[in-house]
Amino acid sequence: MKRTPPSLSRSPLRLLLAGALSALLSALLAVAATLGFSPSASALPAVAHGVGYLWNSDGRSWLGSHRLADGQLGLCLQVQNAPPEGSELEYGHASTAGWYSADDLARLAYIGRWWAASTNPGRAAAAQLTTWGITGLNGHGQAWFAQRANGDAGGVLALAQSMRAQLDSPGGASRGVVAKLSLSVPSDEGGTVSSELVADYLAGGPTQLPRAAFRGTLTLSGATFDDGSTVRDVTNGEKYSIIPSKGTALNRVTADIAYFDLPFGADAYIAKAPAGIQSLLVPPARNTGARARAHAGDVSPLPFRPAVVTETSAGSAETGAYLSDTLRLKVAGVPKVAREGAAEPSELPTSLDEWGVYRDADGALQPVPVVVRSTLWGPLDAQPDQQPTVPPHTPLVCTVATRAEDGPGEYETPDCILPAPGYYVWTETIDPADTPVEKGGGRLTAWASSFGAASEMTFAVAPPPPPPVTPTPTPTAPTPPPTAQATPTPTATPPGVVLPPSTSRPPTPGFARTSPELASTGLAAAGVPFWAASIAIGSGILVLAFVLLRRRALRRRS
Template sequence: MTQPRRRSAAILTALTTVATTLGLLLAGAPPATAAVSTGHGVGHLSENGVSWIGSYRLDDGSLVFCLEVGKKAPTGHDYQFVDGAALGRFATDDLARLAYISRTAAPSADPTEAAAGQLATWRIAGLDGRSPEYYAQRAGASGQAVLDRSSQLLAAADAPSGASRGVMASVALTPADDDGRMTVTSGLTVDFLSTGPTALAPNSHSGTMSLSGAVFDDGKAERTISNGETLSITTTGTDPTSTVVASVRYNDLPYGSAFTAGHAGDDVQQVLVARPGSASGSATVTSTVPSTKSFQPIVATKTSAATAGAGEAISDELTVSALVDETRGDLLPGWGLYRPSTPPAAGAVPAVDENGMLPIPVVVESSLLGPFSDPIAPAAEPPTGAPVVCTVEVRIETGPGTYRTPECILPGSGYFVWVERISPSRTPVEQGGTRILPWQSAFGTASEVTFVAPPPAPEVPPAPVAPAVVPVLADTGAAGTGTLALASGAALTLGTLLGIGVLLRRRLTTRLMQPATD
């Protein structure tokens, strides 16, 4: 072909390509199923102007590599597009290598890269009995570079992250996070020739995830995600359990062994069409999961004795339930559930339900306050510094029901009252602790008060009365003298002795003053 004819052909090819591409853009037409080769694309022409190594161009704008060296060149032939596997010529791994080249080297606008891609394609598809060097010399001064680069392309195809047999997506629903919400994660696994199935690094590709039975943090059920990204989701509905469906799809992925081939007849070159990645990966998971909504446990209480004696033992009856408030869409109208990581043994209490779930356990802490000297007035909170007799607790593992606290001993008289509280921190996160709303009882509820009366005042006995003492004087026979004899042999007190002394003195004085007789 002379130089003017080659120049004219090149100009015609460029004009045809521009016109075809513009027409497709304006019409918004679907991908073509057939196209005509308009001539050389990107590459090198031998110095004699006859031999070509590089890509050919189709009238839809595509670039192609020849697959059957020795047959007629593509120029001017009408190609029907088929799946590469339909050619029936290549093993799975070679299909993967050709697909890799179609995505990497075939679209190149660099002459040496395009020529190297064509040579690498022939080295996979067959060289018709000749050496790679024979075809590389068509590039003239760039021949060695083309040869070296073709070897590099083949090595890259067999290297990690190179050619691959396929790609698979995955999606998983995971247990609640620290905020009490479920999470969903998607991933991509590629079956590389060199390493086999390999999970891709996070954020390698973007896809679309849609939910049923749950929403993302923005309240929507669909969003763009990246592989390896973990997202929080909130279940919808009002039941303790929700059926959540999570679906993910990744499109236009540069993996797999599929590629587009062109076929124009048995005596014409089959071609490898340059195409960006068109593989896709999708996955769906359906799971019955615990609702991620919070629930409000409440307790109605009653002391075991309204009156009691000091030293007696009392306890508190707990009627446990969940608050139902239809005005609150964020509140579960019932008791929350969780799925244990290890199912309980057969016959254990509590037993899992048909979905493998258990009631979220809570701990009710009960404190007996007192004694108070005056009757207790109801209040929202206990008084600061209120004395505490004891604190006991009950672990509620079977959900709503009636329970009883351990006993406390009343230490003395006065008024005593029970107070209760439920703290979410007492329940582990993995058992649904973050979905429990805190609760505390009011102070001084009448049904919680026990009165212990003070003991009766002891009777005071009357003061003892000293026995009467009658002094008796015994006459000794001597005039003016006498001896005092005591009628009682009891010991005399000092006062009694003094009294007797006074009487004796008066008696003696009287006798001494009487006149003497014969």
């Protein structure tokens, strides 16, 4: 009968082996620190399998989610690539990768929103199969990959097929969601306001959501709710009574609705991996919001002049960085003209002192949309002085457009990339021709910013060169101890034969011979690095421990 060796938990050999491992690990860590190896501060590694199944047939193939260093779970997007464990990934929007169509992004966003973080193995595995059904199965069917769920393969496959049907059915994946407001103020005595949410589903198109499904915040201007407040938490589809403020014209009554954390839209989030490694579909950092504004009253025929207060996203940056501009949209100052016979020009406005509105196809009043065109100029050798217009021959980096649909407020431009060192300056323009006449474009006044404003300037520098990488020296392999030679049997000296005197010399006092074992460790050689010596010593101890353990086991078996 095969005997099991006794426990070595208290054996000196066990302690010797543990010490050898500790010494070897310490040496390797010292080498890594010396050579400057450290994880990137901006990347997030995938550390392990998440929730799912490991295939019993090979003990290696996985079906389910993967776990990132921050605890987030994600689903593989490219089945043909290498697993992500051990690689560094970066969060971002799937739309910027350009891998999938708009409808597939909506499907992936739905999976990431509802199933990617599941802690149920069957649901996580089915979500992974559903994801691969959208992004590609590398020439196989879902049933081929479902085998990895072992005894649950049939149930996981059926659930994946049900998930895909749910994505493509009414109420499933959606392209987005919008809010709508209805404001009615028939007299000074009172009125009503209500809001609706409309989701654009892949199956069924725009669909009004059920009443009281979501909560939002409704804000009034020029009127109050029946309790005297101007801000109230409301639900979609509900009608609320309002009272116009005394002395305020009906066309000054404005209602704003804001909904947050709505589970709709095609904004899928990913953890993007290097080329050849699986990127992951992850739950969204935040859900979609929806806003709407409505005005009550007639549309004024007076023009209005928009203006923009701007600020660059960075005063200094490295070349290759992404730069954007923050836009704070408002109405410019209103000039006045005097009434006939008046002493001061303070009676009649020549333009609106508030943002203009128009009536949409449903008859609701909406803010006039504008397009702000932002241009990044540079690089310039010196910081420019502020001046009304852009100097001739100024180099241009890019021009981006921001559509402001909600009237006054804060907006962010798309990014431009800084191509070279130097000074860069943003300028903005608003052209009435960018707004359709039926939406109020004929009542807009053009606007342009100055060139060289301090708040719009960025100084770009070249990034520092990467530190040199010192190659790792190849450690010297340990020399095995010499094989003991058999001592020859002394031969009797024949009578009459005189042996010559010995040629060996006794050791010189004060001089120690170096054994081959010690020389092989590198300690006896001047100038050998510590890390190499540490690795050699650790390796030697491991070999010695293994030999001693083997001999002990053989003695016990005998």
